[in-house]
Amino acid sequence: MPATLDPADHRRPLSDLNRQQLQEWAAGIGLPRFRAAQIYAALSRRGIQEFAGMTELPASLRRRLEEEYRLRALSVRVHLHSAADLSEKVLFGLRDGSAVETVLIRGENAGGRARHTVCVSSQVGCPAGCTFCATGLSGFTRNLTAGEIVDQVMFFSHRLQQEGARVSNVVFMGMGEPLLNVRAVREAVARLTDPVGLGLGARSITVSTVGIVPQVKSFADWSGQTNLAISLHAPNDDLRNQLVPYNRHFPIKDLLHAVSVYLERTRRRVSFEYVLLRGTNDRPAEAQQLAGLLRPYGGLAHVNLIPWNPFREGRFIRGEGPDANAFAEILRVAGINATIRHSKGLDISAACGQLRKTVADE
Ligand code: SAH
Ligand code: SF4
Numbered sequence: 001m002p003a004t005l006d007p008a009d010h011r012r013p014l015s016d017l018n019r020q021q022l023q024e025w026a027a028g029i030g031l032p033r034f035r036a037a038q039i040y041a042a043l044s045r046r047g048i049q050e051f052a053g054m055t056e057l058p059a060s061l062r063r064r065l066e067e068e069y070r071l072r073a074l075s076v077r078v079h080l081h082s083a084a085d086l087s088e089k090v091l092f093g094l095r096d097g098s099a100v101e102t103v104l105i106r107g108e109n110a111g112g113r114a115r116h117t118v119c120v121s122s123q124v125g126c127p128a129g130c131t132f133c134a135t136g137l138s139g140f141t142r143n144l145t146a147g148e149i150v151d152q153v154m155f156f157s158h159r160l161q162q163e164g165a166r167v168s169n170v171v172f173m174g175m176g177e178p179l180l181n182v183r184a185v186r187e188a189v190a191r192l193t194d195p196v197g198l199g200l201g202a203r204s205i206t207v208s209t210v211g212i213v214p215q216v217k218s219f220a221d222w223s224g225q226t227n228l229a230i231s232l233h234a235p236n237d238d239l240r241n242q243l244v245p246y247n248r249h250f251p252i253k254d255l256l257h258a259v260s261v262y263l264e265r266t267r268r269r270v271s272f273e274y275v276l277l278r279g280t281n282d283r284p285a286e287a288q289q290l291a292g293l294l295r296p297y298g299g300l301a302h303v304n305l306i307p308w309n310p311f312r313e314g315r316f317i318r319g320e321g322p323d324a325n326a327f328a329e330i331l332r333v334a335g336i337n338a339t340i341r342h343s344k345g346l347d348i349s350a351a352c353g354q355l356r357k358t359v360a361d362e
Contacts, residue, residue, distance in 0.1 A: 004077070005094070011069050012069055013069065013070050013073035013151070014065065014069040014072075015043055015071065015073055018187070018190075019044075019197070023036045038056050038057060039057070039065070040197065041197075045196070045198060047154040047157040047158035051066050051071055073094065073151050074093065074152065074155065075092065076090055076093075077091045078090065078091040085106070087103060087105045088104040090155065094144075098124045100123075101174055101175055102118060102119065102120055102121060102152040102174055104117070104118055104160075105119060109168075115168050115169060116160055116165060116167050116169070117169040117170070118156045119173045119174050121152065122143070122172050122176040122185055123141075123142065123143050124140070124144065124176070125138055125139050125140040128177050128244070130231075130246075131243055131245070132275055134313070134314070135176065143176075144176070144184055146191060149184060153170055153198065154198070157198060167198065171206045171208065172206065172208055178208070179207070179209040179212040179219070180212060189202070189207075192205065201225070202223075203226075203227065206226070207226060208231060209229070209231065211230055211250050212246075213250040214258075216228070216230070216258035216259060216261075217258045219262055220266050225268070227269075228262060228270050229270070229304070230259060231244070231272075231273040233273070233281060234252075235281075235289035235292075239281055239286070256293065263297065270302070271304055272302070273306060276305055276320065277317065277319055278320075279317065280319075282319035282323050287326070287330035287331060295336065299337065302338070303337065303338040303339075304338075304339060304341050305338060305339065307319055307320040307340070307341075
């Protein structure tokens with residue numbers, strides 16, 4: 001993969017094409033069907049990062065492809081490896097010169113099996129402007145295409161395959177608000193779960209949203225077994241308005257109603273994300289208020305408490321330690337599942353939008 005994408009190179013990324021478009025292209029130039037299937041498998045199953053990896057194709061066809069297309073929509077600008085926990089973070093350059101971040105988190109599931117989670121971006125920047133979020137503070141540029149989303153996963157899929165491992169989970173928790181880019185996110189989920197391609201289980205994919213009410217209500221129309229996470233962060237509108245300005249459009253009551261609509265249709269457990277900001281939203285009173293809000297969902301709600309990851313312009317203090325434990329305990333006593341999410345990659349600023357800001361500020 002080239003280090004930068006040449007803006008004078010106008011070839012379309014081949015990874016922009018879905019399976020059907022690829023078949024149409026191949027049929028259009030008179031190729032037999034199995035050639036389209038080979039190209040698709042190389043791109044979407046093996047995740048090759050260079051045309052040279054398509055060794056099963058005749059050299060003339062590879063050349064033909066390369067004349068018309070570039071292979072991927074992304075190039076690696078910065079690649080960081082965490083010394084502390086083996087997580088990795090890449091700043092990808094896009095064709096228009098902008099950049100997005102993707103993180104690979106290595107862990108284990110309950111049975112002790114390796115778990116490789118790719119945290120993808122769905123937009124360049126984010127229009128929601130949450131005040132504790134590096135992405136939110138850096139404004140909004142544009143939506144990503146489905147190909148740009150899928151290519152983030154395929155980069156790490158290819159890397160992991162070299163180690164004999166595979167991507168096990170994908171979370172839309174990088175830069176951007178996925179439910180403000182539903183078309184591309186939906187197409188990306190369809191491509192990632194295509195059994196002929198990467199073949200991820202929909203249950204292994206999580207879409208995290210700040211709570212775009214109409215899109216939460218209609219999430220069940222297309223999400224199948226895909227998981228939903230709601231970024232709540234505050235148990236009352238006064239506080240949430242300060243932390244999540246979109247709350248002024250979609251107050252907590254409306255958001256929770258949308259979640260109920262989703263739950264009635266799917267009966268699938270919903271996660272609530274709650275970033276812990278010391279002295280701002282992490283006191284016992286807020287825990288009790290949160291417990292009151294979520295009690296009606298019973299076992300269908302799970303709260304993820306996320307100690308805030310600091311960044312240069314961040315004006316908050318990380319909530320952690322005994323205060324975080326006490327917060328979780330109040331929820332548990334009220335019958336609500338709660339876990340404190342162990343932060344990964346702190347030494348490579350793995351929280352969303354932080355690397356891009358650091359590089360841009362240098
Ligand atoms: N826009 C979507 C998805 C991307 S953000 C959303 O807000 O849900 C993914 C998660 O990371 C959200 O729960 C978000 O609140 C959280 N987050 C953002 N900045 C953070 C920071 N500095 N420390 C910890 N979590 C953060
Ligand atoms: Fe956007 Fe999510 Fe960051 Fe809020 S937390 S600004 S919705 S990316």
